[in-house]
Amino acid sequence: xxxxxxxxxxxxxxxxxxxxxxxxxxxxxxxxxxxxxxxxxxxxxxxxxxxxxxxxxxxxxxxxxxxxxxxxxxxxxxxxxxxxxxxxxxxxxxxxxxxxxxxxxxxxxxxxxxxxxxxxxxxxxxxxxxxxxxxxxxxxxx
Amino acid sequence: xxxxxxxxxxxxxxxxxxxxxxxxxxxxxxxxxxxxxxxxxxxxxxxxxxxxxxxxxxxxxxxxxxxxxxxxxxxxxxxxxxxxxxxxxxxxxxxxxxxxxxxxxxxxxxxxxxxxxxxxxxxxxxxxxxxxxxxxxxxxxx
DNA sequence: TATTGTTATACTCTATAACTATA
DNA sequence: TATAGTTATAGAGTATAACAATA
Numbered sequence: 001x002x003x004x005x006x007x008x009x010x011x012x013x014x015x016x017x018x019x020x021x022x023x024x025x026x027x028x029x030x031x032x033x034x035x036x037x038x039x040x041x042x043x044x045x046x047x048x049x050x051x052x053x054x055x056x057x058x059x060x061x062x063x064x065x066x067x068x069x070x071x072x073x074x075x076x077x078x079x080x081x082x083x084x085x086x087x088x089x090x091x092x093x094x095x096x097x098x099x100x101x102x103x104x105x106x107x108x109x110x111x112x113x114x115x116x117x118x119x120x121x122x123x124x125x126x127x128x129x130x131x132x133x134x135x136x137x138x139x140x141x142x
Numbered sequence: 143x144x145x146x147x148x149x150x151x152x153x154x155x156x157x158x159x160x161x162x163x164x165x166x167x168x169x170x171x172x173x174x175x176x177x178x179x180x181x182x183x184x185x186x187x188x189x190x191x192x193x194x195x196x197x198x199x200x201x202x203x204x205x206x207x208x209x210x211x212x213x214x215x216x217x218x219x220x221x222x223x224x225x226x227x228x229x230x231x232x233x234x235x236x237x238x239x240x241x242x243x244x245x246x247x248x249x250x251x252x253x254x255x256x257x258x259x260x261x262x263x264x265x266x267x268x269x270x271x272x273x274x275x276x277x278x279x280x281x282x283x284x
Numbered sequence: 285t286a287t288t289g290t291t292a293t294a295c296t297c298t299a300t301a302a303c304t305a306t307a
Numbered sequence: 308t309a310t311a312g313t314t315a316t317a318g319a320g321t322a323t324a325a326c327a328a329t330a
Contacts, residue, residue, distance in 0.1 A: 019167070050151075055148065072291080135264065140166035210312065217312090
């Protein structure tokens with residue numbers, strides 16, 4: 001009763017499939033991080049700082065596709081929650097690194113993301129999965 | 143100067159690649175539809191109505207993953223712009239179909255989406271592209 | 285002059301809850 | 308009882324513009 005014979009012409013479009021797949025991933029990730037009081041964007045920022053201690057907010061934003069203006073309140077909140085410390089390599093820049101609490105949280109995030117990813121992977125071999133990831137990367141790097 | 147040696151551990155994640163690729167597609171599509179005063183969501187609704195005249199708002203929403211509550215103002219606006227007509231198969235349902243102006247706009251949308259998609263496709267053969275679309279469909283259909 | 289960080293603001297899309305009218 | 312449509316509201320993410328401080 002919920003699904004009559006509906007013809008969806010969007011199903012053949014790459015953009016549509018990307019959007020639906022991305023939305024499904026994001027919703028599942030948000031649920032996965034729910035009890036950590038972290039949103040997907042915040043989690044991604046923590047993982048990037050972990051691998052690049054001292055990174056500035058601007059470089060962080062450029063790497064993840066987040067504008068400076070949106071990065072500012074995000075970094076301020078992670079700092080207020082004592083997950084990141086701020087140093088000043090410059091007198092105009094903010095170098096970010098994880099606190100001990102931030103490190104612990106980043107480890108937990110990484111573990112949860114691993115199972116989250118596995119939950120969504122179709123029956124793909126490792127090389128097939130790598131090929132898919134590389135292919136998607138080529139789609140938007142330009 | 144904008145890209146030092148930053149290590150991005152997210153690049154190996156399918157969810158991250160999906161999100162970036164999807165965002166790039168969506169932004170390009172929004173720009174493509176800009177002068178038609180249509181947002182991507184509205185354009186997708188028009189294309190679905192075109193292929194399924196008389197479809198109800200609820201079925202539309204179920205097919206595209208848009209909640210009834212968000213579908214209502216969307217349909218009301220398309221109706222106010224005289225792009226869709228509403229009939230009543232039921233006394234509680236709204237059957238939607240395109241007006242002549244809606245049909246003309248749908249044709250223009252379809253043409254623009256075709257070039258928009260082509261702009262983003264990496265060097266893939268037709269079967270490779272189909273395989274990618276099918277694979278993404280399997281990711282979120284569950 | 286260009287860049288960093290910041291604030292304010294608006295837009296798009298999504299989510300929930302509550303309500304009515306009808307099946 | 309369940310479903311269709313509606314309204315109100317909130318949240319997350321993103322966008323632009325403008326500003327002060329610094330390089």
